[in-house]
Amino acid sequence: MCLAVPGKVIGIEGEGELRMGRVDFSGVQRQACLAYVPEVTIGDYVLVHVGFAISRIDEQAARETLAALKEMGELAELDTSAAGAADGSEKPDATR
Amino acid sequence: MRHVDEYRDPTSVQAVARLIQETARRRWTLMEVCGGQTHSILKFGLDELLPSTVNLVHGPGCPVCVTPLALIDRAVAIASRPDVSFCSFGDMLRVPGSETDLLKVKASGGDVRIVYSPLDALRLAREHPEKKVVFFAVGFETTAPANAMAVSRAAAEGVSNFSVLVAHVLVPPALEALLGSGDVAIQGLLAPGHVCTVTGYRDYEPLSARYRVPIVVTGFEPLDLLKGVLAAVAQLERGEHRVENQYPRAVVRDGNPQAVRMIEDVFVVSDRSWRGVGEIPRSGYALAPKYGRFDAEKIFDVGGLQASEPEECRSGLVLQGRLRPTECPEFGTRCTPEHPLGATMVSSEGACAAYFHYGRARLEAAERPELSRAHTTSVTGH
């Protein structure tokens, strides 16, 4: 119910409470109200929930997160080659 | 960047799972608060990737699941009226009330409609002045800006045949009730990322300090969730407890100021009853007095309808992380998504439904190895 889906703003019209955008979700386009993200311009990504953009996706923060993940991946690689073993699937508890 | 696939990369998923395993020296129980997170965790099999030292329990974060029976009964009473068009998000239609549900009202000729957005209900009201259009305003903080906007627009445009049945709930007071009850063994929380896009995470800071629990603002993709788990476990191992934002691409500390302003204009904080949990003080929204004329409970005079929960359903315990769905004796036998006894089996984000859906797939996979392989690679899919 709190699902919000990222999409790219490809068109904007109206202003204030009536500011609406066309948002592309990997090929599927929908209208979304942009009243809560006045800073958004065409080309930005937004998180859309029940027809409303509730947040602009911060590309810089996204890039930093992905860089951190990449680093974690490399660290884990090093650890694995040092320690052998560890496939990460330690919990075969099928009853859960 | 499309902000989806990047967070599902199987190599990174394995790497972060391994880091969690190395970081967790002791046993920790974490609760993911939001039902959407529960859904992702089971869908991508993240619980099975975690080491045995890290246990995830599922929280109260499914607005459909916690909407009290009495409100479902009020929705049914309003939707059954011949002069009403009743609009709702799809997941509410099959939630069982005392006697019946909205889907059965629809099947027996009631005008019950599924809408994607509250603005669709408002449009219907504009186009059909002869109908009384009622929108079932269910949700957490995430949905409140949308529902508030519909009311605000109705007032601005003078749409007098539009009203809302409000069932809005708030996350921090529910967490306060949970942590304050003292007998829930949770050492850390993954806070709901999309709730925090709207209201930020200031309100979680006093909770983290008072109950000495790490609270990590977490997103919904596999890597978001695993990073949230890693951050919480790392804090616990260091003996720390603070609010940490692991979803910075979408969340800032103060949330979305425009959305908060609209919420504060349209709603006031009120006591709310949570299905299976009971009354929690100041845990939801009601319409502000100046918008009282849009309150469906008053317009249709259904506020007096009361109801008590069926005893066989243990969803209250499930919603508080005290019982795993599979531990409920009714799970998968008397209670299935086709014949749900409780809302946690109806909503796609309810923990019981998630376990039924993905748990059953896993059992089948265990019996058929070729499916099992498909399952372990499922982090790349969808």
Ligand code: SF4
């Ligand atoms: S399995 Fe069904 S009866 Fe048991 S707690 Fe879940 S919804 Fe209620």
